[in-house]
Amino acid sequence: MDLDAHFEEFAARDWQTAEEGTVRVALVGLGEFARDHVLPAVAGDAGGPTDRTSFCEVTALVSGSPEKAESVADEYGVETVLDYDEFEAGEGVDAFDAVYVAGPNALHLDYARTAADHGKHVLCEKPIEASADRAREMVRACEDAGVTLMVGYRPQVEPATRRLRGLIRDGALGDPVAFHGWFTGHILEQGGPDQWRLDPDLAGGGALMDVGVYPLNAVRFLFGSDPVAAQATTSTPDAEFEGVDEHVAFQLEFPEGETASCTASYRAQDDDRLRVVGTEGQAALNPAFNSEINPTLTLEVGDERVEYTGPYVNEVAEEFDYFAHCVLTDTRPEPDGRDSVADMEAVEAIYESAETGRQVEVGETES
Structure with missing residues (x-):
């Protein structure tokens, strides 16, 4: 390799x-x-x-x-x-x-x-x-x-994520088949019961809108395509989370048959990572989504396995510098507004699927 x-x-x-x-x-x-x-x-x-x-x-x-x-x-x-x-x-x-x-x-x-x-x-x-x-x-x-x-x-400018996208584009894993990603933690413990994340009108949702959008955005970034359908479930077993999703699990389908399985939670063991499985190999990032991290990129192709941890990079500094660089050079950012509209269309399909129990085409909920 x-x-x-x-x-x-x-x-x-x-x-x-x-x-x-x-x-x-x-x-x-x-x-x-x-x-x-x-x-x-x-x-x-x-x-x-x-x-x-x-x-x-x-x-x-x-x-x-x-x-x-x-x-x-x-x-x-x-x-x-x-x-x-x-x-x-x-x-x-x-x-x-x-x-x-x-x-x-x-x-x-x-x-x-x-x-x-x-x-x-x-x-x-x-x-x-x-x-x-x-x-x-x-x-x-x-x-x-x-x-x-x-x-x-931030992950779109994090070096390990960008190196992984390069590997996928160069065919190191063969054709992408599946993505698995999750972001969980006891995320609301510092904010108290009156924080805006517990207000559905201000937040627009719960765990999906706060941390679930990270694996959602990551799979779109890595696959270079948008999902066409979503199947999902949400749950809120704790009364203090009433009105927002405490846990969410969703599956996305992509145009060429690839799938993504993602989970997010407001009350679970801290963890954030992703894995991409292809026809010839697989790769993983751990951790993948939190700020100021130093992820390890692991690749497995056939019988060969490589694990690499690059130098620490402050994701927040990278994000702000990338934005400023785009302004200075009149360059369109990759995570621009239209990219995030696509995320929100998928989010709305995920929530409708969780509510109705059926698979929902992405864009079907558009008003």
Whole structure:
């Protein structure tokens, strides 16, 4: 098995063509992920040069909590702090070129549309929005404004995932046959009973919308095609999760007969990994979806088995640099808005299948 071409420069940025430039970013929402992961990687000292961004910096904060925003601004030396009304009114827009939209899924469109109206590029946290219709509206708003829209699926820029896609494209596994992926954990323990992820109107769903979209997006990225049908089941045995799915399992069918089997859970042992089985071999990533990971890529072809763990890469820094690089070079991101609309169409088919007990064609639920 000749893997030199794929592993020789395992962590190389195969997407990078520019060497310099800076995109100034406003963080819209200062939740846990933005404070504990984004700011250290983009605005702070996250531990070393490989943990920091090269093409972007945080220059503005938008928050509904003035005390929190001022505290964060002081810690990271961010000069511009806005509340949501000021952001919508266009105050401080000269301080940033792009926005990172976090917070409740059902508010993403409003913030992204405001940014687009002000001519600002948008990096929107996954899964883009709470419905496919609102996702399409976001795409239209950004396209009409001529701004870049990217959705935050970090694994698409994680080196091991990109090397795996290269192996699949080069036929190292033969023809893809099946994908298995899962993302589970005790994910809501830190947020308390009033967090927005437990509000179906704000979240648009439960475990599927939060962590299940990672294997869903990954199989589309690795196979290079979209599912045509979904079969699924959800369950919510705990009363505190009423209105959102606590566990989800779904199977997808693809145009050439490939299948994907995926699970996600809000209350299960922490685990996230994927496996691709082909006609000539198989490959696995472990872990695969969490942030700031160092996954091991395992390949089995015939009797030969190779296991490779590349150097650590901060996925958050990679994601923000990839977005900024796309803005600087006027390049369309791979996880763009239309890519995420396809995810949401599959999500809606999954939920309809779970509700009706039948297989649902993807796109069948489109209004």
